[in-house]
Amino acid sequence: MEYEHRDIEQRWQATWEKEGLYRSKVDWSRPKHYALTMLPYPSGDLHMGHWYAMTPSDARARYMRMKGYNVLFPIGFDAFGLPAENAAVQRNIHPAKWTHENIDRMRAQLRSMGAMFDWEREAVSCYPNYYKWTEWFFKKMFEHDIAYRSEAMVNWSPTLQTVLANEQVIDGKDERTGQPVEQRMMEQWFFALTKYADELLSFEDIDWPEPIKTMQINWIGRSEGAEVIFVTEVGDEIVVFTTRPDTLWGATFMVLAPEHPLVDALTTDEQRAAVDEYRKAAAAQSELERMEESREKTGVFTGGYAVNPVNQERIPVWIADYVLLSYGTGAIMAVPAHDERDFEFARQFGLQISPVIQPAGRDELVEPEMTESYVGPGVMVNSGPINGVETTDAKGRANPSVAAAIDWLEEQGAGREAINYRVRDWLISRQRYWGSPIPMIHRSDGGIEAVADGDLPVVLPEDVEFTGRSPLGETESFLETTDSAGRPARRESDTMDTFMCSSWYWFRYLSPDYDEASFDPQEAAYWLPVDVYTGGAEHAVMHLLYARFFVKAMRDMGVFDDTAAVMEQHGRDPDGLFDEPFLLLRNQGQVLGAERIGDTVVIDGDWDQGRLIASSVRVDPEAAPDAGVVVGELWRRTENLLQVKTATELVGVEVAPDAAVEIPTIPGSNDVTQLKHHLEIQRMSKSKGNVVNPDALVQEFGADTVRTHLMFAFEWQKGGPWDERGIAGSRRFIEDVWKLGTALYSTEGVDQAASLALLRTVHQTIAKVDEDLAEFKWNTAVAALMTLRNTMQDALRVGNVSPEAWREAVETLFKLLAPIAPHIAEELWHRLGHEESVHVQAWPEADPEIAAEDVVTMVIQVNGKVRDRLDVPAAISAEDAEAAALAAEKVQSWLKQGEVRKVIARPPKLVNIVVS
RNA sequence: GCCCGGAUGGCGAAACCGGUAGACGCGGCGGACUUAAAAUCCGCUGUCCCCAGGGACGUGCAGGUUCGAGUCCUGCUCCGGGCACCA
Incomplete structure (x- = not known):
């Protein structure tokens, strides 16, 4: 039976959707788990980074669900922002249209991941029922003297035609476009972030990565x-x-x-x-x-x-x-x-x-x-x-x-x-259109007042012209208004920094249609706070700092008072639950494009059958084209073989063992292997145009394979360059699981020992995968499943384990695989005859007795060096271990070299004999 | 300059509390199947020495602690990131 990933994945995605498998409901009788992945900006297409960030988050959410938690795993869109306005200027598409089209496309792409997103809780920051509350928060901040207007030296970007927050300026340049910014004296809206500087320096009750904490501490300064x-x-x-x-x-x-x-x-x-x-x-x-x-x-x-x-x-x-x-x-x-x-x-x-x-x-x-x-x-x-x-x-x-x-x-x-x-107050005004309006009115007497609650939201006018400057300041019908006393007044024409929208979005997920407040206290009392948050580290001093500030401000403004009351009704102590938004944070690294251009190398040597045998290799970015026998870009290195791309051809170079290698940035004596670092440095640079399209990979290999591979191929927190060859191994694994799941298993003489050996591996795998998923170590979890695959293949080939043991192995494999590759696990689970989804099964529990090895390889060292290995019973005593070691055949000649001074026995794994 | 994180095979990486370094996968090599190729299957694959049995070396560098160090300590080098004329 062929493994048809397209059919399987589409079918199950439709079924899950239809059956509402991933709807999450408040249930006070069960422990809750709020898992959150950073919401995407609807830029047009989902890229590899989204998959890399979100599919492990999804696997973790699924794992927690199988562990017995009532899991909320929502999704939405951070939909205001400049790219939409740029599209309007360049291609004459209204920002709203551009954004909505992108969201539609990305929703479909997100569904292709097979993630357990609860789409009924989707929130989109550019919808009026969302930004009504963004405005409301601004107003609340104004009432509590956290939002204020002030004249100050600010960063003005001539390219973007707006001011920017300090956090958005790196080395005097705008962090998104890399264009220089100017200092200007301007009157703008600020949030009093510095009021919270000291509290923001404390990370006492949250589990966040060290680098992020350090960055925030440095930034606050x-x-x-x-x-x-x-x-x-x-x-x-x-x-x-x-x-x-x-x-x-x-x-x-x-x-x-x-x-x-x-x-x-x-x-x-x-x-x-x-x-x-x-x-x-x-x-x-x-x-x-x-x-x-x-x-x-x-x-x-x-x-x-x-x-x-x-x-x-x-x-x-x-x-x-x-x-x-x-x-x-x-x-x-x-x-x-x-x-x-x-x-x-x-x-x-x-x-x-x-x-x-x-x-x-x-x-x-x-x-x-x-x-x-x-x-x-x-x-x-x-x-x-x-x-x-x-x-x-x-x-x-x-x-x-x-x-x-x-x-x-x-x-x-x-x-x-x-x-x-060092940190400054957060400058939140933007002289742009596609953002949440600032709900303020400039009175004719020079005073400023907030728009009345009943008049929120101040809706963005649709019928405006896009020229590259914010149209709001030139749209009279928008600007003209009256103040609370009915006198003619002018609306604020600036909009808010879009980081404002993303500073509270996980509250809106709780009740995206709720009309009476920014979120429903009935939902919040159960789900808050976020238990696990995953996303990129690039937000260290922007989103992640703003979000912390925002929650602390919300707490002090009493926004959580209703929620705390509901908590108390249910016997949950609200104390300290609103101090921080995200209890645990983990950052994934970045998947980088594979192609890159290396530094120029100058190579001298002699030609031998079309290949250059190098006597010297020198890295010199400014070398003249005729500086050596071959001069070109270092393209690739395998052992002592280099590929060098000259202006006209790709030359193979073999580096002679005694060749001189010179890399100016690495002092001391260099060798060929260090050229590797050189290639990698180049690779790490943010070059454009090396994008790997996940849609094409999903088409070719299936979502399960892509998910598995992204979790397997990298150390998640680190990331690395994409190597397209590696995915074949993950596909092979998925196909092997398919073969194991669909194989007609027949036994030829059941061997009790073989059955126990299989079950031992099964239970060892449960323990390993359980631990790894808990700790975000996806790569070793997949590796453990691959090991189980190998063992099961052997068992299938020999065919001597009992049908009961085989059944347990297969069922366990599918359950353990379910968080990582949800479609194939579901399909094979049902083929075993189950009616219920594999995703609502209880996570298997490892039985330490079954997992325990009865025979262990004991290492025998003489003076700390391994000289022999013996298979011994796991329960061997120190005395027996010592005796066995001293009697071991291969150590005898070593024992003769002196007197036995001491024997250290660590049964059953090791005995070290000290001889002198 | 200050502060974080890191360095392990050809590559991505594993390694519990200090106890078999390199699990798992990619790539490579050899073999089977095939007219052939792909796919699939089997075997080998850290480096060096050796006919073999085996031995020596090996986790960025130099020391140290220890019966034993990738892991702990001291001092460096390099890479990545953050902050920076910050008073």
Whole structure:
């Protein structure tokens, strides 16, 4: 009987749908499990990344279901965003139409996965019944002073014609298009994310990957120190944040950001021209240009002075672009003796350097001899009240000198302990069309008010023109409105960052049609919080940070109060359940395209029968075309064979054993194997156009095979380049399962031992697969199933196990395979005569007694080296093991080499005999 | 510069608490079947030495702890990622 994946998969998908197998309902009598996979953006087609992310999530959800949990595994679409608007501009398709068409196509593709999505809970963020609540959340935030409007320096993307959040700008470029952004002063809507900075730093009750936690911690960037007030000679106060208040006595000048508001007042007439010029130059530079510049310090003296509050010294105030307005207070006290940047600046402009730390175990610092700042530990000197206090490498109050300085400053009223964060409030306005409108009204008297609840949602007007700029600001019929008092007013024309929509979508899944609130407390009380969340790590400081912030804000705004009440009715303690959205997070890696171009290599050597025998291989990206016998791109390497693509042909090169290999980026002696790394580095670069289309693979091999292969071929958290040859092995496995499931099993003389041996493997496999699926180790789970396949094939060939044992093996195989390859498991399960779905069966339990080996291979080592192996009973005693080892034939000659000093017996696996 | 993660065959990868390194698969080689090829089946496949029995070496590098180290400790190298004139 042939395995026809197309027929089987389509048939079962239709049946499951018809029977509502994956509908999930609240059932307080059963334990719940909310499994969530990151919702896709409807970009047009499902790609390999979606499959790689979602099919293991689905397998995990199915596994949990078979383990007895009532599982919710929903899906939806993050449907607002720029690509839809770009399509409108480029191809004259309305964003709504483009989006809906893509969603339709992707729904079909998602169904082809055979995932247990509960489609009745689907939520789509661009539907009015969804974004009504996105707007409602904004309004709620506004009422609670979490949303506010403010003028600030923001990132403006000329390419996208909108502002962007800090999280969406990487190295001065927009993270999606890679185009540079500019800094502009603009009035925009913000969410007060920084209010939650400290709480966001704690990951105490959640199980998240270390790298994600670190990224969020880095991004939030908490620094402990003090705020110190300096007074200028014209009487203004300059507030400075410093992590080293202990070095205040060494502060010999101040530096303000060029844009700092006090610069004007400070600047003297003599310096005004120079200051204005510097400020103009700084303003003209983009963030990107500032970063690309060499780190040579530039700056201008304002002519003004301030007083150092600790010693009343008069110190000059400069401006320089190494001080950023966006960090801290935009002003610093400069301590050149103990800060690298300040030191450089002082040397550049001949400013005073006053050491205040006596380095531990070193000579006294003498200013003219210093060639660099001293940042190590020591003892405070020339520092008045804190003289003699020890200073260490510790941060904040943990450093005795810092603690002493803070105490003294607070006593004197010259400063106070302070904490500064790198993270900024979340800028959520976007000057774009295809997003959720901001439900605010600008009154004619200059005030701002929210749209009344009854008028939500503010619906996006459909009949607008797309030119590349947001049409909302030019659509009078949209803008014209009245305020709550009935006076003429204007609507806010900006829309919200689409990350806003995805910051609460898993709540909407609970009740996508619910009309009275953003979610139904009856559903939420049962399902919340999300137990397992899976998706890409690229969202570390965007979606995953925003989502945490959002839930904490929702909690504080009382959004969960009704839910908590329902929980209590059912005897569930709501305490702490609304602090974090996702209890456990796992990230998959990325599947990369296979094709890539390697670096240029220069090869010298001699030709031998059409092949070049290389005497030297050198990696040199800038080599001239005639630099060697062969010069070209490194294309492939297998052992010492290279393929090099020159301008005209693909040349085979054999690298001689004594050939010189030179790879500039890898110092020391190189060899051929290191060229491998070189190829991989190239491969990892984000090159376009190497997309593997999952639809074609599903057509050819079937969803079950694609699912299995994606789970088997990579370490899931790591990912890697796609190798199309490997999938054959997974297909073979699926076909072998088919053959095992459809084979006519006949016995020729049942062998009790063979039956027990088969069942032993079966139960070992249960234990292994169970453990691996629990821990997201798909590849070893599949490997264990393949091992079971091998054992069963042998048993089938010999035909000597009992029909009962065979039946148990086959049924167990199908159940264990069901989460991974749901269609074939279901088909074969039914062919065994079962009426009920395999997916509602109880997960098999491993019987440790059946799984236990009775005979074990015991390793016998002499001085730690394996010298013999013996088959021994698993229950062997230490004495017997030792005796057997000493008597083992192959160890005798080794024992003669000295006296037996010691025998370490670890029965039944190992005995080590120490001889000397 | 600071902070995370990593490095194991030709390739993707396994390895519980320190106890047989390389499970499982891909690829390769040899064989069977076939007119032939594909598919399928069987065997071999870390490197080196050896007629064989067997031996030596081997988890990025250098040390250390231990009867025993891929695993623990110290110091490095390289790769990937995050943050970065961050005060």
